[in-house]
Amino acid sequence: FKQIPFMKAKLLVSTAFLAASVSLSAQKSATITVHADQGKEIIPKEIYGQFAEHLGSCIYGGLWVGEKSDIPNIKGYRTDVFNALKELSVPVLRWPGGCFADEYHWMDGIGPKENRPKMVNNNWGGTIEDNSFGTHEFLNLCEMLGCEPYISGNVGSGTVEELAKWVEYMTSDGDSPMANLRRKNGRDKAWKVKYLGVGNESWGCGGSMRPEYYADLYRRYSTYCRNYDGNHLFKIASGASDYDYNWTDVLMNRVGHRMQGLSLHYYTVTGWSGSKGAATKFNKDDYYWTMGKCLEVEDVIKKHCAIMDKYDKDKKIALLLDEWGTWWDEEPGTVRGHLYQQNTLRDAFVASLSLDVFHKYTDRLKMANIAQIVNVLQSMILTKDKDMVLTPTYYVFKMYKAHQDATYLPLDLTCEKMNVRDNRTVPMISATASKDKNGIIHISLSNVDADNAQEITINLGDIKAKKAVGEILTSANLTDYNSFENPDIVKLAPFKEVKINKGTLKVKLPAKSIVTLELQ
Numbered sequence: 001f002k003q004i005p006f007m008k009a010k011l012l013v014s015t016a017f018l019a020a021s022v023s024l025s026a027q028k029s030a031t032i033t034v035h036a037d038q039g040k041e042i043i044p045k046e047i048y049g050q051f052a053e054h055l056g057s058c059i060y061g062g063l064w065v066g067e068k069s070d071i072p073n074i075k076g077y078r079t080d081v082f083n084a085l086k087e088l089s090v091p092v093l094r095w096p097g098g099c100f101a102d103e104y105h106w107m108d109g110i111g112p113k114e115n116r117p118k119m120v121n122n123n124w125g126g127t128i129e130d131n132s133f134g135t136h137e138f139l140n141l142c143e144m145l146g147c148e149p150y151i152s153g154n155v156g157s158g159t160v161e162e163l164a165k166w167v168e169y170m171t172s173d174g175d176s177p178m179a180n181l182r183r184k185n186g187r188d189k190a191w192k193v194k195y196l197g198v199g200n201e202s203w204g205c206g207g208s209m210r211p212e213y214y215a216d217l218y219r220r221y222s223t224y225c226r227n228y229d230g231n232h233l234f235k236i237a238s239g240a241s242d243y244d245y246n247w248t249d250v251l252m253n254r255v256g257h258r259m260q261g262l263s264l265h266y267y268t269v270t271g272w273s274g275s276k277g278a279a280t281k282f283n284k285d286d287y288y289w290t291m292g293k294c295l296e297v298e299d300v301i302k303k304h305c306a307i308m309d310k311y312d313k314d315k316k317i318a319l320l321l322d323e324w325g326t327w328w329d330e331e332p333g334t335v336r337g338h339l340y341q342q343n344t345l346r347d348a349f350v351a352s353l354s355l356d357v358f359h360k361y362t363d364r365l366k367m368a369n370i371a372q373i374v375n376v377l378q379s380m381i382l383t384k385d386k387d388m389v390l391t392p393t394y395y396v397f398k399m400y401k402a403h404q405d406a407t408y409l410p411l412d413l414t415c416e417k418m419n420v421r422d423n424r425t426v427p428m429i430s431a432t433a434s435k436d437k438n439g440i441i442h443i444s445l446s447n448v449d450a451d452n453a454q455e456i457t458i459n460l461g462d463i464k465a466k467k468a469v470g471e472i473l474t475s476a477n478l479t480d481y482n483s484f485e486n487p488d489i490v491k492l493a494p495f496k497e498v499k500i501n502k503g504t505l506k507v508k509l510p511a512k513s514i515v516t517l518e519l520q
């Protein structure tokens with residue numbers, strides 16, 4: 001902010017030399033027109049879904065410490081983490097994987113804890129787990145959080161019978177063998193389980209299958225996953241990775257309406273071999289590259305949607321981006337294979353830009369699950385023993401909560417663009433708008449520009465608003481993050497640089513900042 005008046009003064013001096021220097025720090029402008037009369041699609045709250053895998057300290061230490069822990073807990077769930085998640089209104093939680101799901105045998109995770117066998121987590125560092133967090137612990141957590149469970153079933157190394165019985169155990173209310181076993185284990189009433197993933201990354205860690213073979217397996221496994229006692233499963237086939245359009249084509253062709261949803265995974269990652277770059281040490285070029293890679297998800301979604309449209313014109317089959325987010329090198333000094341990474345203001349931009357894209361495709365895209373909720377990849381929360389920090393990404397999810405289940409409002413945006421590494425183009429402003437059930441309009445704005453403030457003129461058309469209030473997320477450096485020593489470096493603050501005059505909103509957005517406004 002401080003630099004804006006200074007740079008305005010500088011702009012008055014018109015020399016070629018200064019023209020170059022102002023691009024480092026100046027105020028630019030952008031215009032937006034919000035079409036409040038054109039809202040058709042609801043942004044499903046499930047776009048704000050989360051993912052919790054048995055990976056590193058996501059479950060053990062992150063969500064779950066057990067009742068006997070000296071870390072404050074509610075029935076074994078960390079109190080601090082639980083309360084922070086409550087604040088986010090988590091709509092859906094995917095579990096137990098990820099790659100872990102295709103080696104997980106659910107029967108090892110039920111019954112008295114002392115009788116549960118230990119297991120080796122082969123996918124993630126060979127860590128020994130005691131199965132103290134199993135089906136009851138997961139589904140009870142979902143009930144306490146008020147979110148839908150999304151169970152990821154084992155197709156890679158499990159049997160049809162095993163998956164069928166798991167569904168019966170969770171959802172049957174009758175006098176059935178699995179329902180009775182559940183009752184014996186302390187839960188009388190069946191849970192409601194809507195989302196069922198039939199395998200995960202079946203082209204890779206979930207069985208290294210070809211799409212034709214997996215399509216047949218999907219048909220076989222899903223046949224025996226029954227709807228018990230008023231529970232209606234929404235069955236999801238394991239989908240493509242990023243640019244694998246053939247996988248989507250084969251699945252749509254061979255499985256079709258036997259699935260209610262087809263998944264997709266897209267990570268903002270430099271590549272799968274070698275270093276992925278440090279989460280907290282990067283330069284501006286890396287930052288803009290990250291924005292370009294993250295925004296490429298739009299093209300990927302469009303292409304998968306076009307294939308789905310070919311087979312399913314009425315858009316009955318949902319696309320679910322059930323893994324997305326940044327993937328950096330693991331933090332030095334942490335356990336290899338635990339995918340523990342810090343989270344900077346750069347990650348916050350990946351969150352806001354991605355969510356802005358997702359909002360545009362909700363006629364087909366019905367869910368997205370950021371990877372992952374605690375201590376893994378682009379997480380909401382990091383924990384260390386008794387301490388917890390909220391990440392910049394957490395704050396984006398908190399600000400954007402206003403868009404959950406709201407009507408998406410299309411908008412036109414004109415702003416500067418930048419050509420970045422790998423032939424991608426990054427607009428300097430990203431924006432999204434929605435109208436909630438009470439008729440309140442929220443507009444989220446990201447100024448991606450690392451150096452320049454932006455004056456955004458927003459044409460509100462017929463929207464009657466007298467004022468706008470909001471919050472801002474920014475920090476002195478893009479590399480800033482919240483650590484256990486300094487947990488409040490990047491956090492939300494009230495935002496006041498906004499004026500309304502005759503249907504036009506003027507917003508002064510500092511460099512590298514994210515804002516959500518509520519029109520009143």
Ligand code: AHR
Pocket residue numbers: 053097098099100200201323371372377
């Ligand atoms: O989220 C980490 C891993 O990424 C998941 O286990 C897997 O599905 C994906 O490759």
